[in-house]
Amino acid sequence: MATALNPRFQDAGLDGNGGAILEEPVLVNGFFFKRVTKRRADQARLAGASFGERLVALIRFLMKTFLSMQSRQRSWRISLAIALSGLVFAAQARSADVARAPGGSWPLATLQAQASATVRQDVVRIVLASEVTGATQAAVAKDLGERVGAALGDARKTPGVNASSGDYHVWPVTDKAGKITTWRGRGEIVLESTDFAAASQLAGRLSDRLSVVNLAFSVSPARRGAEESRLLQDAVRAFRARAQALAAALGFDGYRIREVQLHDGGGYRPVARTMAAPSQADVPLGAGTEMITVSLQGTIFLRSAKK
Secondary structure (H helix, E strand, O other), X not given: OOOXXXXXXXXXXXXXXXXXXXXXXXXXXOEEEEOOOOOOOOOOOHHHOOHHHHHHHHHHHXXXXXXXXXXXXXXXXXXXXXXXXXXXXXXXXXXXXXXXXXXXXXXXXXXXXEEEEEEEOOEEXXXXXXXXXXOOHHHHHHHHXXXXXXXXXXXXXXXXXXXXXXXXXXXXXXXXXXXXXXXXXXXXXXXXXXXXXXXXXXXXXXXXXXXEEEEEEEOOHHHHHHHHHHHHHHHXXXXXXXXXXXXXXXXXXXXXXXXXXXEEOXXXXXXXXXXXXXXXXXXXXXXXXXXXXXXXXXXXXXXXXXX
């Protein structure tokens, strides 16, 4: 007994059981489908089906037809079935993506905007080191530990300067035969401060016991965060202005944001400069500038095309 087809399946060219309704070929938007031959239904309204529905219907029919063939090439059938399953998934994903658009099928556009500023570096990092040579490992480690420990203790008494231990290691020195002849050791302390004058004076006082081996400047986290927050507002305004200009240039009334990604300039890596300061003299300091950038990259819907 014939029953009426569900219009949803009929529109997509399906019979409601995973198969396609077939007979005379009909060309719709570049795809061949066939007319409904069952007495209970009129011609499938394929023109009203979405691209994804038409593609899914065609691929399902091909899968069902191909898998029903009796062939010895079973491996080929399995491979093609997997490939067709991937196409079905892609078509369904595309159809779902279009369905999420506020306008149903609004076109998409990708654009980017950024804001930058030059900021004065406000943090100095000074590394001082001491090297010791001795006959035994224990003697070198003891001597080096005393020197570095005393200098670190004095440095930590200076307000406004953060002093910490740096690299520390002891190693043997061998002759051509591989025999240990002496031992050497090297220890560092690191000074960091936003008070350049205090850091310079401290490094000068310690230079009779340790040598200044490198010097670097950077922007403090607090200043960087404040500047990035300000630049974010500028980048957002630039993104909105560019989106509106793009929509107007292409003949659309406006836009709607689909997604936005935020990118900053990343952490700044200070460039170390090797130097040596005269004993008991203040270390000369001269900070530079740094470029901080915040950028936005996103996708927008172009809506309401002008007639």
